Amino acid sequence: MNxxxxFIRHARTRQYVYNSRNPVGRALIVIxxxxxxxxxxxxxxxxHWSEGELRTAVYQAAGTLNAKPHYASRATSQEDLVRNAVLDTGTGPGHGLSVQGNGVAGYRxxxxxxxxxxxxxxxxxxxxxxAPFPAALERHHVIATVTEGSC
Structure with a gap:
């Protein structure tokens, strides 16, 4: 037994340090x-997002959007609908996601x-x-398709 x-006090700084003469101290120095x-x-x-996390989140989001009708306006951009669908998958860190585009060209x-x-x-x-909803905010079936690459 050693x-x-x-722990010992350093001679100059008087701070406690691992003792390299003790086997536990040596192990702590390495570990x-x-x-x-x-x-x-x-x-x-x-x-940070990984490539796999982004791929999984985007394809899951498309499946979620296709699964049920959503309240949306055909006259406005659906960036928030797409962004929320990707974030709601729970994949990835939840920040640093960029969704840009419009309904005609698609969303990058x-x-x-x-x-x-x-x-x-x-x-x-x-x-x-x-239902008595305004015409601007109707329920829509969404058909979402995903391709790899820019729109």
Whole structure:
């Protein structure tokens, strides 16, 4: 058994440091930086979109949009509808998403962390309803198609 302490005071700074003469201190000298690097990598990956996360989120969003009617106006851009559908998938960090475009050309979906770009095109078909909603905000069946590449 080693009688050396795990922590000792540094001679000049008087701060506690790992004692390299103790086996536990030596192990901590090696393990502490490895753990710190792992934590930093984990934080980095949770704050940045990956190519796979973006691809999964865009295709899931298209499926969600196709699944049920949505309240929308055919006269205005559907950027918010597309952005919310992508973010509602829960894939990716939830920030840094860029959705740009219009209904005619499609919506360009990208992030600042990835080089991949997706194009989502929407076709809105009105749903006949007896509800007293204004004509500008009707329920529409959405047909969303996704292609890889810019619109």
């Amino acid at each position: 009688d050396e302490a795990v 502490a930086p490895i753990v710190a690097i792992g934590v930093l990598y984990s934080l980095y990956s949770s704050w 979906i990208s992030t600042e962390n990835t080089g991949t770009v997706f194009c989502m095109r929407l076709i809105l078909t009105p749903v006949a309803s007896g």
